[in-house]
Amino acid sequence: MSKSQEYIKGRGAQSNVPNRFDANSHEFRDDFLNYCAAEGDDFQESKTTIIDTFPKTIVNKVESPDVGMSYSLNPYQGCEHGCIYCYARNSHEYWGFSPGLDFEQKILVKQNAVELLEKKLRSKNWQAAPIVLSGNTDCYQPVEKRLEITRKLLQTFLKYRHPVGIITKNSLVLRDLDILEELHKDRLVHVNISITSLKEETRRILEPRTASIKKRLETVENLSAKGIPVNVMMAPIIPSVNSHEIMPLVKEIANRGALSVGYTIVRLNGAIGTIFTDWINKTMPDRASKVLHQIESVHGGSLNDSRFGTRMKGEGEFADQVKQQFKIARNLYLKDRERPTLNCGLHEIYKDGQMKLF
Incomplete structure (x- = not known):
């Protein structure tokens, strides 16, 4: 295997695919790669770079009818977790970066996120509706441990008694x-805790910089023990990678106290098709062709389906089998469990940051 073909440990994407908005692109020539190999140098930067940004708004209206949320808030753009299948990779192109390695290595931090949220919640025109942290990228990715922007956002939601959802792995x-x-x-x-597999080996190559499966299951258990409503997302289901784990995974998260489970079937939109194909040929060469063909079979012969209503769940025999397995699993392990509806009724009387007496 040549230097350009080696698997980059600790990263999901294995290269920087061209940004579709750039007029120019670059590639690594063999003579350059051979020189780097001879000198013992890395042919591309492997460190993570933090870039400060100061947007004008922070709460996003979600227009897609099949996402399951009305508003989202992302304190970070790009995600060091490096999940190979992540649909958010394409959004990095709007910032002038590649959806490949750049997405994992160049993390944009919205330094004024808390101030913008507070301004939004205090607005006279704002009426309380659940706002979900991490509609695009994970609000608890590694940089959060140092910056604590998500923690400050949660403190703001508490101050104004405003409903909030969290998606994280x-x-x-x-x-x-x-x-x-x-x-x-x-x-x-x-x-919402994302758990795609019970196998640590699968997690390491699929989601290289995320918390271990053991840690995630413990997180479900610890949150549930405190009465905090937990939904587990088995997203995405990837044929012949984790599709055989549906029943045991739902059983395990039910034993840990989760109230519900959801799923999506993988779709490789935009540049992700190229990134995923390169990745699976390096990590699972023995079944790469089979997996790719099975993904195509649930999306009408393509790796991607952008149609609302079908893009998340897929169509065809495999998609139907997945749907039936989740139906059976819910009846077996999560029957009679239900997440409480979020409370939107308190915010108005806390709109100025303290309870209104009159």
């Missing part, structure tokens, strides 16, 4: 258990 969420418990007292928080 990082056990760092437990650091903020004190705030989550306070939010839960007024039915103001839901937590």
Whole structure:
């Protein structure tokens, strides 16, 4: 295997694919790669770079009808977790970066996120509706441990008694258990934990810089023990990679106290098709062709389907089998469990940061 073909450990994407908006692109020539190999040099930067940004708004209206949320908030753009299948990779192109390695290595930090959220929640025109942290990239990715922007956002939601949802695959969420418990007292928080596999080997290559499966299961258990509503997302289902784990995974998360489970079937939109194809040929060469063909079979012969209503769940025999397995698993392990509805009724009287007496 040549230098350009070697698997980059600790990263999902294995290269920087061209940005579709750039007029020019670059590639590594063999003579350059051979020189780097001879000198013992890395042919591309492997460190993570943090880039400060100061946007004008922070709460995004979600227009897609099949996402399951109305508003989202992302304190970070790009994600060091490096999940190979991540649909958010394409959004990095709007910032002038590649959806490949750049997405994992160049993390944009919204330094004024807290101020913008507070301004939004205090607006006279704003009416409370659940805002989900991490609609695009994980709010508990590694840089959060140092910057604590997500923690400050949660404190702001608590101050204004505003409902919030969280999506993460990082056990760092437990650091903020004190705030989550306070939010839960007024039915103001839901937590969604993403768990795609019970096998650590699969997790390491699929989601290289995420919390271990053991840590994530413990997170479900610890949050549930405090009464905080937890939904687990088995997303995405990838044929012949984790599709055989549906029943055991739902059983395990039910035993840990989760109230519900959701799923999506992988779709490789935009540049992700190229990135994923390169990755699977390096990590699972023995079944790469089979996996890619099975993905195509649920999306009408393509690696991607952009149609609302079908893009998340797929079509065809495989998609139907997945749907039936989840139906059976829910009946077996999660029957009669239900997540409480988030409370949107308190915010108006806390709109100025303290309870209005009159």
